[in-house]
Amino acid sequence: MLETNAISQMIGVKENYQAPDKLMELILDQSKREKLFQKFLKQENDLSFDWFRSYFQEQQADRTGAKQDFTPLSLTSLIVKLVGKDSHNTLDPASGTGGITIAKWWHDSHKPNYQPKDYYYRLEELTEAAMPFLLFNCLIRGMNAVVINGDTLTREARQVYLLHNDSSQDGFSQLDVLPHVPQVEAA
Template sequence: MKKFSVKEINELLGVNDAYKAPQKVMDVMLDDKKREEMFKRFLKVETDVSRDWFREYFQKEQAERKSKKQDFTPDSVAKLLNALISGEDKDDNIYYEPAAGTGSILVAKWQKDRIYNPVASELPLAQLMTYDPRAYWYQAEELSDRALPFLIFNMAIRGMNGVAIQCDSLTRKATHAYFIRNNTSDYLKFSEVIELPKTDEFAQELNVIWVDENEVNDNDII
């Protein structure tokens, strides 16, 4: 299992300093061609997508521990949490996570979903082959400008279907929302990233209140 160094991640992202990474990732996530090119660069170096590649990088270089009390979940804890809240006999194909960070727990849930498939429960090797991304929905929320681009990256490179919302999960004040879409049965396909318009219809659907970015700040965080 490879661990990316700060230097490696910066090179793969195409930045010369970590502080430039969040904006670069967000810009690329909204460009179909550049997004796939970036994903392929990472996958040439590491093909194990069962864990969050950015957790240690983000915690070291990007975390806002003082202002936003950010700390990030180790892979072992993410797996344990998913084991505690999920069961093989449960219909848990809809997932919701507030304060998702870069997506460590979300990735662990996705890994469990794609490996466990009740249709092929007695044929372990067939479980992954019968995984259909369209059968699962992941809603992840994160307030931080720095963490959100990496969360979107983690969802899209894994071909998830869901939504990433930049919001305060307590007040429901939101500044952006992104539809992560893989409308195929191909579990190896990347997702599209579509920024949702700030309409009343989407506000109602996502249970958010659209606000300007300067209206969501550290004072909103409890």
């Protein structure tokens, strides 16, 4: 498991509060993003869990104001089992840093004949502080996804990110940031 100091050092911040802005800056630049992914993968190559779970919850989560808390790992496992083995489309309406979706992706990616292009994930998250960590988690795993920074209940979106991986090989997703935020239809 990656320690808080190691994460901050790889992102390139001295103070943890700087991490979301710096991480987003790196993610938006493909070359810097892929170099960062390589750094992380040298330190940790187990993609079955959310590397940022403890880091974000300790350093960034607004547990009082936004009522941010992480789904316990036992519930995450149960949710993945309840979703079903044959589901190729996944909705995570309060994604945080992506723990539930990562568990579902891990399950999907270990199916026989897994092809990234056959699976689609839709993630929605209210807080901007979680967004860089969520994008990182989806991009490094090569997910095809739409990630919406907005309010799931009111359907108001601040930003929409499209992640695509059409490769049959394991690899990182590509990132497109929509130039304007369209009205998001209910899922």
